[in-house]
Amino acid sequence: MRIGAEPPLNFSLPSGHRRSGFHVLQAKNGKEGLNAAAIHEGPIHLLIADMQMPGLDGPELAVRLQAVRPGVRVILMSGHDESRVPLIDGWTFLNKPFSPTEFINTVNKVLSPAAPLIPSQPAQFSNVM
Numbered sequence: 298m299r300i301g302a303e304p305p306l307n308f309s310l311p312s313g314h315r316r317s318g319f320h321v322l323q324a325k326n327g328k329e330g331l332n333a334a335a336i337h338e339g340p341i342h343l344l345i346a347d348m349q350m351p352g353l354d355g356p357e358l359a360v361r362l363q364a365v366r367p368g369v370r371v372i373l374m375s376g377h378d379e380s381r382v383p384l385i386d387g388w389t390f391l392n393k394p395f396s397p398t399e400f401i402n403t404v405n406k407v408l409s410p411a412a413p414l415i416p417s418q419p420a421q422f423s424n425v426m
Contacts, residue, residue: 327353327361334362341369343408345391348375359388370407 322337324330327350334341344362346355353361359371371388374395384390389407391400 326350327355327358330358331361334366341366343370343372343404345372345374345404348373348377356385359385372403372407 320339322330322333322341324333327346330344330346331353341362344359346358348355350358355373359369359373363369363371371385372391373384373388374391374393376393389403391403395403
């Protein structure tokens with residue numbers, strides 16, 4: 298699942314996902330993403346979201362999505378320095394801009410069998426940014 302409003306990402310990432318064998322659910326913002334997840338009948342293995350979005354930001358979206366789909370892994374993206382980004386254990390940060398190869402490598406790493414399926418600490422916070 299890819300959530301974010303930046304047009305270049307919205308058009309470039311899904312085609313890269315598909316070439317790599319991924320099925321992509323896409324939404325423009327967090328609320329739309331939660332709605333898409335609610336009606337999607339299949340599994341959702343990975344959430345890829347921008348840290349800052351209008352309304353529901355990436356971390357809050359991840360908390361809410363993992364509450365209803367506990368196995369979802371999380372990649373949060375931002376152009377800000379990683380040290381300024383609050384991440385819950387088990388989440389991954391991807392600094393923008395990134396190359397298609399860096400993106401696919403990060404997705405593969407997060408989805409690898411060695412990566413934790415569920416964070417070791419409960420995801421409980423709100424309005425991080």
